[in-house]
Amino acid sequence: MDEAPAIGLRGSVSFGDNLLFRDMQLDLRPGWTCLLGASGVGKTTILRLLAGLPTGARFDGVVQRPQHLAYMAQDDLLQDRLSVLNNVLLGQRLSGTRPDVERATQLLQSVGLEGMEKRRPISLSGGQRQRVALARALMEDTKLALLDEPFSALDAATRQKMQELAYKCLEGRHVLLVTHDPVEALRLGAQVKLLEGGQVHDLPALGGVPPHAIDTPQFAKAYHATVSRLAGIK
């Protein structure tokens, strides 16, 4: 018998009279689940419902998630007046727990920002800023991580490095990555899903252990298949 998934969401979502999803179901397993879909199809709405954040939509259904979760958005949400270290400690400061400076320093080290604790975010590059955001997300010691296109504003080389770093750092967690980039989804996803027509569809993912190299024939084939599916060619 299948064990009931500990993390996921099922139900219907509507904006006003407009039904966005009817009886949709999204179950997360350990590893990365990548959710693809066109702009405005409701990817972010799904992620925010899972996160328990306001969406402006009406949701009838159940969400199963741990109380705390790691979260990264496209905007790094760094606070310009706080130092890098204080940005990483922000979650603990906000929740009123004792700030663990040692752990924050270690995490900054692990994302390659050793010695930058005192810097202001304004003095960092886009890639460095997302590294700080990753360290801040990692401060939440939880099994769920929700990523809302955190790499999409980065240049191609930085994006690839960030994907690999995030993959390494989030090892062993349930990760939901919302993205519009099929390459990203195929590289990282143990499960690849497509949000379309108010339903979640499974797309074939590459076998083996992510992050996958993108210069293999299998990748090219999978990429072609996924893009055709996205373009509506069945």
Place this chain on the structure above:
Amino acid sequence: MRGLFVGVLLLAFWQGLVSLTGVPPFILPGPLAVLHALGDNTALLGLHAAYTSAEIILGLVLGAMFGIICAVGMCMSDFVTRSLRPLLSLSQAIPVFALAPLLTLWLGYGLASKIFVVVLIVFFPIASGFYDGLQATPEGTLDLARLAHARRWPTFVWLRLPYALPSLGAALRIAAVYAPIGAVTGEWVGSSHGLGYLMLLANGRMKTDLMFAAVCILTLLTIALRSVVGWGLRKLEM
């Protein structure tokens, strides 16, 4: 540098106008006559400037304190917001000029009535400017608070306040310019000291040069206050 040049040019024009037309000095004294009046009355001007400065600074500090407390209170509690909002609009709707005589009646000819006028004038821009700033925290940033299940106070200290500091800074800069107007208004209505009092006195005695001198001092006071406040706020990155 260019501003200085324009200023000198204007002064020269003013002096030329007075010299050429021969306007009597009690109608329009030239800048040189005003300079003389400044030199002849330093002690008198200094004394009254000290009174006015005290009113401005005390009024500004108190008004800023009340304004900040009011904005923070409104940010912290919906009940306070609902209770204070109408009062806040009301405080701005009442013409302070019309209220000044009453304040003199109640609080006397001394400092208190002038300080009160300054407080009334600076309170609203500070309270409303700061409150608007506190409400302008981006939703994405507030998501961080929601994810951490943060209470109001940590959310205020770590997220809302940092975002609102520039708004508070802008409000304080405006207040620094308004405050002298409040003090002089209070003095006009009834007082025995201060630059506003001196202006009325000089005007009544046809000592127009002294009146101009008092206006000069008041202008310098305002510019100085604006600069000091601006400098302090820049230091605080507001």
